[in-house]
Amino acid sequence: MEEILRMEAHEIAAAVRAGKLSARTVLEATLERIAAVDGIPGRIGGDPEAEPDKIHAFITRTAERARAQADAVDAKIAAGEDPGPLAGVPFTVKDIFVVEGTPSTAASRILANYIGPYTATPVERMEAAGGVMLGKVNLDEFTFGSSSESSAFKPTPRNPWDTSRVPGGSSGGSAAAVAAGEGWLSLGTDTAGSIRQPAAFCGVVGLKPTYGRVSRYGLIAFGSSLDTPGPIARSVRDAALMLQVIAGRDPHDATSAAVPVPDYLAALEKDVRGLRVGLSPDYFRIVRAEGGELVEEPLPAEIKQAVLDTAERLANMGVEIVEDVPMPHNRYGIPAYFVIARVEAASNLHRYDGVKYGYRTPDRVADMREMYRKSRGQGFGLQPKLRILMGMYVSAAQYSERYYQRALQVRTLIRRDFEAIFDPEGKYRLDALLTPTTPTAAFPMGAVYGDSVLMQYADQLTVAANHAGVPGISVPVTTDADGLPLGVQLLGRDFDEATILRLARAVEDAVDFKPQITQIAQK
Amino acid sequence: MEYEAIIGLETHIQLNTETKIFCNCKADSWGEPPNTNICPVCTGQPGVLPVLNKAVAEKAVLLATAMHAEVQRVSYFDRKNYFYPDLPKGYQITQFDRPIAIGGYLDLPMPEGYTRRVHIIKLHIEEDAGKTKHANGYRLIDFNRCGVPLIEMVTGPDLRSADEAAQYLIRLRQLVRWLGISEGNMEKAHIRCDANVSIRPKGADYLNPKTEIKNVNSIEAVREAIATEIQRQIREVEAGGKIEPWTLEWDEDAGVLRKMRSKETEADYRYFREPDLLPLVMDDEWKARILADFPELPLERRARFMAQYGLPEYDADILTTERALSDYYEAALQAYNGDPKRVSNWVINEVLRLLNERGLSADQLKVTPQYLAMIIRLVDKGTVNTSTGKALVVKVEDSGKPPKQIVEEEGLAQVSDAGALRAICEKIVAANPKEVEKYRSGKTSLIGWFVGQVMRETRGKANPKEVQKILRELLG
Numbered sequence: 001m002e003e004i005l006r007m008e009a010h011e012i013a014a015a016v017r018a019g020k021l022s023a024r025t026v027l028e029a030t031l032e033r034i035a036a037v038d039g040i041p042g043r044i045g046g047d048p049e050a051e052p053d054k055i056h057a058f059i060t061r062t063a064e065r066a067r068a069q070a071d072a073v074d075a076k077i078a079a080g081e082d083p084g085p086l087a088g089v090p091f092t093v094k095d096i097f098v099v100e101g102t103p104s105t106a107a108s109r110i111l112a113n114y115i116g117p118y119t120a121t122p123v124e125r126m127e128a129a130g131g132v133m134l135g136k137v138n139l140d141e142f143t144f145g146s147s148s149e150s151s152a153f154k155p156t157p158r159n160p161w162d163t164s165r166v167p168g169g170s171s172g173g174s175a176a177a178v179a180a181g182e183g184w185l186s187l188g189t190d191t192a193g194s195i196r197q198p199a200a201f202c203g204v205v206g207l208k209p210t211y212g213r214v215s216r217y218g219l220i221a222f223g224s225s226l227d228t229p230g231p232i233a234r235s236v237r238d239a240a241l242m243l244q245v246i247a248g249r250d251p252h253d254a255t256s257a258a259v260p261v262p263d264y265l266a267a268l269e270k271d272v273r274g275l276r277v278g279l280s281p282d283y284f285r286i287v288r289a290e291g292g293e294l295v296e297e298p299l300p301a302e303i304k305q306a307v308l309d310t311a312e313r314l315a316n317m318g319v320e321i322v323e324d325v326p327m328p329h330n331r332y333g334i335p336a337y338f339v340i341a342r343v344e345a346a347s348n349l350h351r352y353d354g355v356k357y358g359y360r361t362p363d364r365v366a367d368m369r370e371m372y373r374k375s376r377g378q379g380f381g382l383q384p385k386l387r388i389l390m391g392m393y394v395s396a397a398q399y400s401e402r403y404y405q406r407a408l409q410v411r412t413l414i415r416r417d418f419e420a421i422f423d424p425e426g427k428y429r430l431d432a433l434l435t436p437t438t439p440t441a442a443f444p445m446g447a448v449y450g451d452s453v454l455m456q457y458a459d460q461l462t463v464a465a466n467h468a469g470v471p472g473i474s475v476p477v478t479t480d481a482d483g484l485p486l487g488v489q490l491l492g493r494d495f496d497e498a499t500i501l502r503l504a505r506a507v508e509d510a511v512d513f514k515p516q517i518t519q520i521a522q523k
Numbered sequence: 524m525e526y527e528a529i530i531g532l533e534t535h536i537q538l539n540t541e542t543k544i545f546c547n548c549k550a551d552s553w554g555e556p557p558n559t560n561i562c563p564v565c566t567g568q569p570g571v572l573p574v575l576n577k578a579v580a581e582k583a584v585l586l587a588t589a590m591h592a593e594v595q596r597v598s599y600f601d602r603k604n605y606f607y608p609d610l611p612k613g614y615q616i617t618q619f620d621r622p623i624a625i626g627g628y629l630d631l632p633m634p635e636g637y638t639r640r641v642h643i644i645k646l647h648i649e650e651d652a653g654k655t656k657h658a659n660g661y662r663l664i665d666f667n668r669c670g671v672p673l674i675e676m677v678t679g680p681d682l683r684s685a686d687e688a689a690q691y692l693i694r695l696r697q698l699v700r701w702l703g704i705s706e707g708n709m710e711k712a713h714i715r716c717d718a719n720v721s722i723r724p725k726g727a728d729y730l731n732p733k734t735e736i737k738n739v740n741s742i743e744a745v746r747e748a749i750a751t752e753i754q755r756q757i758r759e760v761e762a763g764g765k766i767e768p769w770t771l772e773w774d775e776d777a778g779v780l781r782k783m784r785s786k787e788t789e790a791d792y793r794y795f796r797e798p799d800l801l802p803l804v805m806d807d808e809w810k811a812r813i814l815a816d817f818p819e820l821p822l823e824r825r826a827r828f829m830a831q832y833g834l835p836e837y838d839a840d841i842l843t844t845e846r847a848l849s850d851y852y853e854a855a856l857q858a859y860n861g862d863p864k865r866v867s868n869w870v871i872n873e874v875l876r877l878l879n880e881r882g883l884s885a886d887q888l889k890v891t892p893q894y895l896a897m898i899i900r901l902v903d904k905g906t907v908n909t910s911t912g913k914a915l916v917v918k919v920e921d922s923g924k925p926p927k928q929i930v931e932e933e934g935l936a937q938v939s940d941a942g943a944l945r946a947i948c949e950k951i952v953a954a955n956p957k958e959v960e961k962y963r964s965g966k967t968s969l970i971g972w973f974v975g976q977v978m979r980e981t982r983g984k985a986n987p988k989e990v991q992k993i994l995r996e997l998l999g
Contacts, residue, residue: 117568131684217572221569225798253574254573254800255799255800337978347793349613350606351567355664356566368608395795396793437715453903
């Protein structure tokens with residue numbers, strides 16, 4: 001069993017396709033692992049402190065569905081058919097995706113009783129490729145957060161490296177599950193860093209593809225112009241394998257792009273010699289708005305050093321490192337995101353009104369308005385409420401110009417920063433930008449939660465890619481003084497995931513940190 | 524004092540696409556049970572996304588072109604946010620500040636002889652909401668209509684009377700049917716209308732506060748509601764009162780306007796760009812494809828029928844009510860190759876009656892334009908008399924057989940042979956001495972009765988003129 005768990009996803013798929021390993025065997029080994037490490041799943045009204053040494057990645061486990069899928073894969077093998085590139089690979093799905101016949105909760109009371117009537121495109125593609133869905137994993141309510149602590153389903157996920165710490169978020173259940181060996185792959189979403197930040201916190205690989213690369217159909221929307229589904233995996237190769245399956249145009253998503261999907265696994269084999277990778281001073285400091293002033297602080301030395309060490313190792317492999325690349329609008333990423341994402345979120349959350357599905361207040365109500373008020377008031381947690389209020393405010397007719405329209409202009413400027421550094425005729429002609437993924441390693445549970453502004457600054461180094469739409473990947477490179485993993489981020493050109501995957505693969509080779517199942521610890 | 528009314532109309536036109544605007548559900552649910560044409564997309568399930576039905580944009584371009592509006596190369600979709608149970612997403616996808624077409628006008632020829640030009644401010648695409656019904660203390664919601672494609676068109680304050688407003692709707696309905704973009708049936712709410720009404724002293728150049736009349740759903744109702752409101756405003760002002768910007772509802776049965784619950788504050792819909800849809804890019808190639816078969820418009824055709832064929836305005840107007848009818852007329856005229864007015868009479872009297880009786884459109888007739896031309900020719904040549912000709916129109920429609928074949932099979936050819944007719948007339952005269960006596964003593968109007976007897980004897984085939992001539996001679 002240990003041996004199966006230590007294999008990579010591409011190895012599992014190859015062994016299953018070759019008939020050397022049955023999908024059912026892989027699944028049962030995984031279910032045993034989950035039984036051993038995960039503890040009770042999150043639920044409404046659950047005890048947040050229950051089993052503090054367990055991971056609690058799941059909201060819903062779908063073991064029977066998984067067994068049926070695994071058996072179907074094995075039956076195909078027996079019939080001489082190819083089940084596909086994910087044959088027998090167990091995976092989890094962030095519970096922000098709708099999956100037919102399963103609770104699809106968005107980690108919110110308001111959708112706690114909602115059973116999906118259809119299946120999200122990326123999940124459908126993974127299942128069609130032979131993947132075996134283990135269940136739905138926990139997250140911040142409606143993805144609103146960076147620690148997974150705002151989930152209405154308690155206990156919330158814990159970081160396998162140190163269960164007293166958060167796994168990050170909002171795809172915290174995804175990253176924690178993958179790090180703890182509860183499935184090889186997880187389908188996450190990234191609106192400001194929600195794949196990359198938890199991946200960095202949990203010592204795994206997280207890829208936010210280009211906006212439009214992966215269909216959003218079935219992704220319960222937060223910030224529709226920013227939301228991007230993507231893979232979380234233990235190795236770069238496995239992330240590439242998963243992207244291969246989920247990428248590409250979907251007729252159900254008008255914003256999915258008809259750009260051809262290259263062979264990502266083949267791209268990994270190419271040499272990185274001669275590629276140009278930039279370092280930007282604007283990614284080595286963090287800027288917070290405090291009392292109307294922008295306060296600049298340097299990043300912790302360990303974080304900066306991890307990036308510089310990675311750059312040096314890449315340089316040794318023949319990569320050209322370009323220093324002092326300006327990204328002047330990076331500092332406005334969070335404030336602009338604050339506005340844009342909230343305007344979209346407030347509108348996206350309108351549909352949860354107690355009329356058609358989801359939570360409706362059991363209280364007696366005098367009229368429809370009161371039904372709305374009570375259903376939404378009782379159904380939404382704090383984070384959705386704050387975001388709705390803010391979103392309503394900044395998109396109101398009299399403020400829209402001052403906040404929302406201005407935020408959109410900032411977004412354009414951020415996009416131009418990236419266009420300038422990737423311009424093949426420009427001064428920098430970069431293939432990628434190398435930055436830290438997060439300003440800190442995983443923080444203790446409860447340390448930041450409650451300060452929603454501070455929490456947001458966890459996304460400071462990742463959010464610009466969402467504004468610009470460009471792809472980004474976080475790869476673990478080392479551990480800090482507390483033994484917690486640190487990640488670096490590679491940001492690339494539109495639809496050029498192949499190049500950042502190739503560089504990430506080189507980083508994985510060059511650094512001492514290797515893909516692994518974390519020894520679950522409590523420090 | 525003399526007043527003039529200032530009226531602007533906001534119309535919603537339901538397009539006749541096969542499927543809804545953003546999903547693959549059937550668009551037309553008329554007469555179907557509630558919640559049968561629905562899917563995750565149009566019921567606003569979590570995670571779904573809209574995908575634009577291109578036919579909607581194409582129909583909008585047709586209407587915009589017909590209204591002489593400027594089709595925009597790039598237009599955008601926006602979200603109009605508000606809570607209502609039959610609006611499942613909590614926002615309506617519409618077009619706000621960058622609609623698919625801007626400007627334009629429609630010229631209304633008024634029966635009084637003048638032409639009123641109505642300016643179009645904008646024309647945009649949007650989705651319809653569902654329907655709410657109140658029953659037994661419950662709100663029942665039918666989502667079938669959610670996502671049915673609409674065009675909203677807003678006029679300038681250019682209309683000056685209830686009749687002009689009605690005329691605008693008549694012409695608009697004619698146009699949307701003509702273009703084939705909507706069934707244009709107001710009873711089925713394919714065209715819905717809100718009217719903004721104010722009055723001012725005739726000739727003044729300022730605008731007074733207006734009232735809005737919501738959801739008036741027939742042309743007659745629009746005319747009555749506006750006329751009623753104009754009179755109310757005049758009475759109010761004459762009495763020294765002020766016009767408040769009310770929203771009114773027309774109670775058709777009672778023939779009165781009722782004040783709707785007034786909004787405490789102006790609603791803020793928090794419009795913003797719909798991030799789930801790309802900008803709608805109407806490039807030249809696509810536009811050219813849409814407009815490749817753009818038809819001659821009803822008012823243009825009406826004018827041409829008058830100029831080219833010398834038809835009276837009345838005829839031209841009727842013949843151009845429906846595109847199929849005017850096509851029918853021209854095809855029949857071409858086949859007939861003779862007096863346009865003669866063909867017009869046959870179409871307006873016989874063909875139109877048939878269409879109305881059978882609820883058909885002209886392109887569905889088995890009496891093709893060619894057959895009609897043959898029938899008129901048969902009458903012209905005296906092969907059949909006029910009343911047989913008229914009957915032939917119905918017979919051809921019933922059987923689908925060529926007119927000549929029916930004439931032969933049923934022996935309908937007119938008896939014009941003077942000898943044969945004379946024999947019959949003599950027989951009739953001999954058999955009715957009383958009537959002959961009355962006729963001869965001065966009651967000459969009995970000639971009609973005699974003709975009728977002969978027609979009966981010949982089962983309608985006799986040439987009535989010939990019969991009359993012979994009878995007069997015999998009755999002397």
